[in-house]
Amino acid sequence: MLHDAMWDDEFPHDPTICYLNHAAVAPWPKRAADAVSAFARENIHQGARDYPRWIQLEHRLRGQLQSLLNAPGKGDIALVKNTSEALSLVAMGLDWTEGDEVLISDQEFPSNRIPWQALEGRGVTVRQVNLDASDPEAALIAAMGPATRLLSISSVQYASGLRMDLERLGRACRERNILFCVDAIQSLGALPFDVQAIDCDFAMADGHKWLLGPEGLGVFYCRREARDRLKLTQFGWHMVEAMGDYDREDWTPASTARRFEPGSPNTLAQHALSASLELLLEVGIQRIQEALQQRTAYLLQSISSIPGARILSPSAPERRAGIVTFTISGCPNAWLFQQLKDGGIVCAERGGGIRWSPHFYTSQQVLDNALAILRNALQHYNRSR
Known part of the structure; x- marks a missing residue:
């Protein structure tokens, strides 16, 4: 996945947060x-x-x-x-x-x-x-x-x-x-x-x-x-x-x-x-677009592999931007959103689903941590039923 360490200083990583809410309100860069x-x-x-x-x-x-x-x-x-x-x-x-x-x-x-x-x-x-x-x-x-x-x-x-x-x-x-x-x-x-x-x-x-x-x-x-x-x-x-x-x-x-x-x-x-x-x-807008395409493609593929997942966002590259919205069959959006929030994922509940929106600088680690939090929340939900 496209990542350039030269931008890391602009976005200091808080290990307790997975920021996936740029479609709402974004963090500022350091400068x-x-x-x-x-x-x-x-x-x-x-x-x-x-x-x-x-x-x-x-x-x-x-x-x-x-x-x-x-x-x-x-x-x-x-x-x-x-x-x-x-x-x-x-x-x-x-x-x-x-x-x-x-x-x-x-x-x-x-x-x-x-x-x-x-x-x-x-x-x-x-x-x-x-x-x-x-x-x-x-x-x-x-x-x-x-x-x-x-x-x-x-x-x-x-x-x-x-x-x-x-x-x-x-x-x-x-x-x-x-x-x-x-x-x-x-x-x-x-x-x-x-x-x-x-x-x-x-x-x-x-x-x-x-x-x-x-x-x-x-x-x-x-x-x-x-x-x-x-x-x-x-x-x-x-x-x-x-x-x-x-x-x-x-x-x-x-x-x-x-x-x-x-x-x-x-x-x-x-x-x-x-x-x-x-x-x-x-950074360059073309490069930013390429980075976002990689991140959204990774999220689309990873979330789609979760049992019961339904993607509400387009999958075709020419139809997608930086937004991935999804639901999990049988799992209430409000409950899941709260679990993700409690787990440190900053995201939004929009359009009948959970909306994740990374940016060009979002690291592989942040995406993988968010996916792990999502899977753990679903395991907890299934055990409690």
Whole structure:
């Protein structure tokens, strides 16, 4: 299994924990914690004396995110609080007409469902398409009709780990003049992601999952041609073109995606996220994808060999990301989840099963320890019946 000891210092191993929860909230690498510690010390001794340097770090962060998304320019990147805020900027910003339709899937996390459902009072219909078919993209494309204004889909479904063919969906949307919005939180930092290749209008992700950053800071990509189509709903000093000219009475929104950032930035989180992205870019997203494919393949094979195991995640490499969700026949998920938690496995109960989500640095030892804890829990359950 792909493993590079040079990254071990970034993720000190606690032998009492098997961390398999990157699809929820990820640990920080050491350099992110160091960046926050240094920022805190700077604030104690100097306050905001070097604020211009913080602004430079903000520019650097935009460049890192531009690289991860393959956005045409830094100006296409907005720094937002989270994925939900970015999705709400799109949902509340577009000029809807009664009878318009939004397509989503029936497997979406609430962040990619509730903002669209909030439009129903304006006469917008939200249609949830079932993805259980052998060709989920075909089901989404078949659902597109004359009233369809926008398709919003997760790049990877949070519960099952189903990976979507975004290029195919992007082509279908462009052919039908439908806006294409992608919730990329379960793929950005785990898989290659290219907003130009998939031809999307909007993409968003939070920093606290596969990007290994803190909660409270995310990214919003908005295609340049779509920028003016979003009515602004938040205003402040940071979103104007002449940012920093505080005496100026007249103002216009920034021509870049900064127009979606109304007020003071989360400088603390920016220091952490930039450090984490530095690590991911050093490793390389292609290499990260290869490491995740190896780890998920190993878990899929190992868990499948357990009597009564049922895998809820896709097995085909092109359909999987970093998520492995499973159930054990006859064993209640809630009971098993608690046993795994008590045994030191950090994971989640999602989508009718137990969800494990390693990252590129997760060692063979952690995977084997987790599998041993799972087997021991099942032995205990069978003995107690």
